[in-house]
Amino acid sequence: MEALRVKDLCKDFGGVQAVRNVCLSVAVGEHLAIIGPNGAGKTTFFNVISGQLAASAGQVYLFGKDITHLAVYQRAHLGMARSFQHTSVFPTLTVFENILLALQATQRHRSNMFHSATAYEYLNAKASELLSSMDIWKNKDDKVNSISYGEQRKLEIAMSLSSEPKLLLMDEPSTGLTTTESAEIVKLIRNLSTDIAVILVAHDMDLVFGVAERIVVLHYGEIIAEGTPEEISANSKVKEIYMGDKKAGHWK
């Protein structure tokens, strides 16, 4: 079954076509990486899928449902979650409050006004599990603006996992992380439940080749190559874009 299908998607900014006629389909549980040079339209593509930007043309389907015109928050309830390239958390709240906000977002009690936000034991347990898996449980009472950037990244990822999404969009998850931490992210994505589809945008090739089952290469908003990591690393057009020279040889 398809988790996500994108049909003839376009996004214009005035005269600039950031995304041009992109067609793409991601199966349930599949790990797909989108790569491409800076300005290729990767993040714009993400923003259109997640609803931050409206599509200029084309459709987006999530599990067969047309979500092209749904609001951002509605997509979250259909099982879509996203982590951001620039850490997007709640800086003056504590780590625990951050994860709690992410957890209660898809719960019915999120509008409750008379219970304590921290009295929902099943959420607290879930929060502890998520934060521990990211190794930031020790920071739970620290304000987010006082923890390190690497820890904030981990929180960001923990938050995007907290709604138990079926489709996870990750924009540069390893930015600002050390090689070891980045390797942890690879492990984490690999260990995700098999029914979660992941779309990853990244420049970090270790990450891309570590997790992706399929790679799509975007260039000037168009898909110019698509295939398994082996096929992509052997693709001459991709080499040309990245290295600017056909004879550049093996670029990985």
Add this chain to the structure above:
Amino acid sequence: MITGRPIYHRKDSNELLFRFAPYIIGFLLLAIVPIFLPAYVQNLMTKILIFSIFAMSLDIILGYTGLPSLGHAAFLGVAGYTVTILLVIHGIDNFYLIAALGIFLAVLTAAILGVLALRASGIFFLLVTFALGMLIYSIALKFNWLTRGQQGLPLGAYPNLGLPGIELNSFTFYFFVFLVFIVCFFLMYRITKSPFGLTLQGIRENESRMRMLGYNTWRYKYIAFIISGLFAGIAGVLFPFYSGGMVPQNLDINTSAYALLICIIGGVGTLWGSIFGAVVLIFLEFFIGNFAPYRWPLILGIIFVLAVIFLRGGIAAHISRLWRRLFIGSVKS
């Protein structure tokens, strides 16, 4: 999907005492001290409590949701005028009825103005609420048939509670206001600690992230705006009994800015901070007003500038830091 009901563990009595001791001490002070004070100070205390409710209601949208409003006096004014008009012109002296109507109309005003104001955010929200607040002010000023315009509506009575043996006077009115204040404080306290309250803080910090997490942020802001109008309406119901009626000036920018100042000096985003803000500002206004009545706005401006420079986070931040240093021994963050 995971589900479950909230569970409250019995807390260690020491821990509970520690957490609530400041509130208990504060409220006992507010309940007992006025008995021994001269009437004019007691009258000031009444004003402090009413403006505390008013400023706390503003803090729900200003401090918790991050929406700076400069039209908050509209809700106070709508409720205040409703009560005064019904009481003075129509002679309805059932307090519960007129209070309910006053609060209802304040909520209705918030529900209508909220739709317009929440199209904007940040500084634009400030401007839109300012404009809408002035609109309500002009209604109070120009609709002579309803509000008697500039002349205002004097009110010489205290609420008729309809309870046998209890007739409010300036002394007992304080305790009535105090009761309302306690109820409002705990309701607002609960709301700010609830999942809804946490959601508001998330919106203040990072609205687009909240949307991505699955929150319909507009709806939360709208509900917060209405709740804020509700509590401002409660303050508005009490206000004319304290001030002896309503004049259009009660609705103008000064009253809104006054509440904003109370919040900022007290500590934005801390409910109880507003109480300290009200105490400081209202006592200062009284004493300085005695010495130099025409200089008060100037001095208020200076206080504001000094507070912004030297009192980051308001009085509340400094008091809680002091409290932790005294009783926990270490200061975190």
